[in-house]
Amino acid sequence: MPKVKIPRKSTNIDMTAMCDVAFLLLSFFILATKQKPPEVLSVKTPSSVSAKATPDKSILITLTKEGKVFLMLGDETKKSAIIEDVNKTRNLQLSATELAKLKKAEYVGVPFNQLKSYLNSPTEIPAASLAGIPCDTTNNELTYWIRSVTNVYAGEDQRKLQEMLLVKGDGEALYPVFKNIKDSFKANEIFKFRIVTEGEAAPAGSELAKAQKSGEK
Amino acid sequence: MAEMDTSSGGGHKKGPGVKKSKKLSTRVDLTPMVDLGFLLITFFVFTTTMSQSTAMNMNEPKDEKDKEMKVKNSGAMTILLGKGNQVYYYYGQLDANTVSEQFKSTTFKEIRKLILDKKNATPIDDLMYIIKSDKKSTFKNAIDILDEMSISAVPPGHYAEVDMTPVEEMLISQTEQANGIK
Numbered sequence: 001m002p003k004v005k006i007p008r009k010s011t012n013i014d015m016t017a018m019c020d021v022a023f024l025l026l027s028f029f030i031l032a033t034k035q036k037p038p039e040v041l042s043v044k045t046p047s048s049v050s051a052k053a054t055p056d057k058s059i060l061i062t063l064t065k066e067g068k069v070f071l072m073l074g075d076e077t078k079k080s081a082i083i084e085d086v087n088k089t090r091n092l093q094l095s096a097t098e099l100a101k102l103k104k105a106e107y108v109g110v111p112f113n114q115l116k117s118y119l120n121s122p123t124e125i126p127a128a129s130l131a132g133i134p135c136d137t138t139n140n141e142l143t144y145w146i147r148s149v150t151n152v153y154a155g156e157d158q159r160k161l162q163e164m165l166l167v168k169g170d171g172e173a174l175y176p177v178f179k180n181i182k183d184s185f186k187a188n189e190i191f192k193f194r195i196v197t198e199g200e201a202a203p204a205g206s207e208l209a210k211a212q213k214s215g216e217k
Numbered sequence: 218m219a220e221m222d223t224s225s226g227g228g229h230k231k232g233p234g235v236k237k238s239k240k241l242s243t244r245v246d247l248t249p250m251v252d253l254g255f256l257l258i259t260f261f262v263f264t265t266t267m268s269q270s271t272a273m274n275m276n277e278p279k280d281e282k283d284k285e286m287k288v289k290n291s292g293a294m295t296i297l298l299g300k301g302n303q304v305y306y307y308y309g310q311l312d313a314n315t316v317s318e319q320f321k322s323t324t325f326k327e328i329r330k331l332i333l334d335k336k337n338a339t340p341i342d343d344l345m346y347i348i349k350s351d352k353k354s355t356f357k358n359a360i361d362i363l364d365e366m367s368i369s370a371v372p373p374g375h376y377a378e379v380d381m382t383p384v385e386e387m388l389i390s391q392t393e394q395a396n397g398i399k
Contacts, residue, residue, distance in 0.1 A: 022254025
């Protein structure tokens with residue numbers, strides 16, 4: 001029997017296609033990942049076992065380590081309405097340019113009486129040297145801000161609003177400030193809000209971990 | 218004399234002295250580039266952490282004096298949060314004669330067991346945890362204790378945050394002084 005001659009094929013494969021795929025995937029991942037917005041206020045949130053995701057749009061009250069309170073109006077569609085409502089109800093008499101500047105600002109962190117000078121300041125004032133929104137029992141300006149928020153959202157789905165109201169606090173902030181924030185919510189008949197925390201798994205052997213396990217099965 | 222150099226063979230004649238340049242293949246080995254591409258992909262995939270900020274629900278009660286709830290003495294456990302991550306607790310109601318026995322101090326590590334023990338020892342309808350935060354306690358403490366409630370699967374409505382009474386404040390400061398907590 002004559003031997004069948006198997007032609008020797010080259011083991012070289014054309015890598016161009018594979019290279020294309022690799023870089024296509026790479027560029028896809030780079031472009032698709034949403035960059036985290038730079039945090040103006042550095043806050044180290046405490047952890048909790050809660051696993052609910054935070055909404056993209058939110059009205060965020062940030063409580064810093066020093067106990068200062070900042071307000072971030074994340075819902076762009078309503079932001080200007082809220083600011084105008086505050087201007088009107090609190091009689092702040094901000095000019096059109098000042099209003100525009102405030103609408104552009106990422107956060108509000110000054111008392112009403114300093115708002116004008118803050119907006120007219122030629123240089124950017126770092127967040128650390130701002131006074132924060134006063135929210136103690138004698139002078140609770142946060143209540144007015146939240147009132148304007150509720151005014152603007154009055155006709156909307158209230159459940160959605162509840163999900164949007166977030167409190168983000170530094171773990172080392174003292175409790176009374178947090179209580180003041182709670183009180184300003186309560187003053188506006190808001191009894192449900194959310195607290196931003198770092199996700200954490202339920203500790204092994206705890207009741208919650210057992211419940212989660214049986215739920216999965 | 219007039220010999221021509223014919224050694225260069227076929228192709229263009231380029232004149233004497235000019236060597237025929239070897240035609241290089243334009244094909245490049247792309248294997249290292251593919252390696253690099255996938256290496257970068259794996260690097261980015263592993264290093265990007267999903268932004269994992271979660272939210273915890275907070276439900277506050279309405280402040281209505283006439284709707285204040287009565288709690289059974291046998292089912293109540295009061296947890297007090299002090300400064301320096303200290304936790305104090307007592308069962309039932311404070312009695313002037315037995316305060317020193319009732320009022321105990323513990324830490325966040327041990328409170329979970331105490332919460333669970335109380336939960337297992339009490340009929341669910343009577344169970345009530347009363348959480349009181351001191352002025353010196355932190356936001357983290359307040360969140361942690363609420364978290365402990367969900368870890369121990371205490372049903373909602375069986376724990377509440379209440380303001381501290383002056384007696385309790387005094388007791389905490391006394392204990393803090395005795396234990397040297399600053």
